[in-house]
Each structure stands twice: as C-alpha cells, then as structure tokens.
Amino acid sequence: MQLFGDKLHLKNREQKPARIGNALSPEVLEQCKQGDRRAQKAVFDALSPKMYAVCLRYMGGDKEAAADILQDGFVTLFTKLDSYSGEGSFEGWARKIFVNTALMSLRKKDVLRQTEDVDAAWNISADAPTPIQNIGYQELCKMISALPPGFRTVFNMYVVEGFSHKEIAEALGISETTSRSQLQRARTLLQNRIKEKF
Numbered sequence: 001m002q003l004f005g006d007k008l009h010l011k012n013r014e015q016k017p018a019r020i021g022n023a024l025s026p027e028v029l030e031q032c033k034q035g036d037r038r039a040q041k042a043v044f045d046a047l048s049p050k051m052y053a054v055c056l057r058y059m060g061g062d063k064e065a066a067a068d069i070l071q072d073g074f075v076t077l078f079t080k081l082d083s084y085s086g087e088g089s090f091e092g093w094a095r096k097i098f099v100n101t102a103l104m105s106l107r108k109k110d111v112l113r114q115t116e117d118v119d120a121a122w123n124i125s126a127d128a129p130t131p132i133q134n135i136g137y138q139e140l141c142k143m144i145s146a147l148p149p150g151f152r153t154v155f156n157m158y159v160v161e162g163f164s165h166k167e168i169a170e171a172l173g174i175s176e177t178t179s180r181s182q183l184q185r186a187r188t189l190l191q192n193r194i195k196e197k198f
Helices: 026-033 037-058 063-079 090-109 118-122 137-145 149-160 165-172 176-197
Strands: none
Touching (some): 037 090, 137 176, 149 165
C-alpha cells in the first residue's frame, strides 16, 4: 500500500511553495490538517528521505521493514498533525514520530529479550577502546546495522538520537540499568568487530 499514487486530482495547481527555506511552510501544514492530498504529498516528499534513513537505521538495514515503518509513521504523522504546536522544528517533531513508530515495532518483536543470550554467542570482552581512525562512515553504519536488535536500538537512541538512559528506559519499558548495559554491550561488540577488521 502506498500513501500517494501516481495520479493526483488537484483542484488548484497554483499553490504556494511547500517549503520556506529549509522548513515546510505553515500554509502547507495547515492544508495537511485539512486533508489536502497535495499538501500531504509535499510533506511526504520533503521528509521521506530523512525519515526512511531513520527507519532503516532502527530496522538494521532491512529495507522492507523500514518501508513499513515509514508508511506507518506517515499515517501517524498525518493523524496527529493537529498536536504539532508550531513551536520548534517540524522535522524534529516528525522525527520523534518515526523513532516512536520504529520502537513500537521493535517492542512488539521483544528485541531486548532476544539479546540476553548474545554475550555467549559473541564472546564479548570489555577491552580498552580501540581507535577507529581507519574505518569509514559507511563501514561503521554497516557494523551498527549488524548489531543485534536490542543493542542496535539502544545504541541508536543514545548515540545517534541523543536520548538519555531515563528516556530510553521509559520508551522501551526497561530499566535504566538495562539501557546502560545494552549500550555498553553494543559498544563492546562494535569495538571487537573493529579490532577483527583492522
């Protein structure tokens, strides 16, 4: 299922631009609230590349799962658009919706419980950190995507999104200690993989 098909029936083709500088215009957002399909498509087109990247990161590179999360996230965004106060970045507000949508999906799969026995499988050691000067961005992203889902989720939330352990614990329904533990395990596993490669 796609949010927008190839054909759009437009009443008024001469609409104001969807973007003002780097932000979506208040007029377009208001039209979205009224159910205007063209305005919704403008929002979709403006946000989907960045939000897909967020979804892809949380789904560990699974493109099909990321596309599903993206779809669900836009449905939620358009449903909850009235709750956007207009204060702060619209993109930041939208990003929270996509992160929460991804987290709901991961919670349904109970990914944190699945990582309890990973220590034995990966033989994780807590050696001193290794410099990662020789590793490229794309390689590091692949390594993060390959982390077990629970580790990857907490790592993304803490390191990439900037959530605190308290916020992670509340969002995932775990303790702060579990959040810290998952982050440490993710870091250790990444360090070990980097050592193996370099």
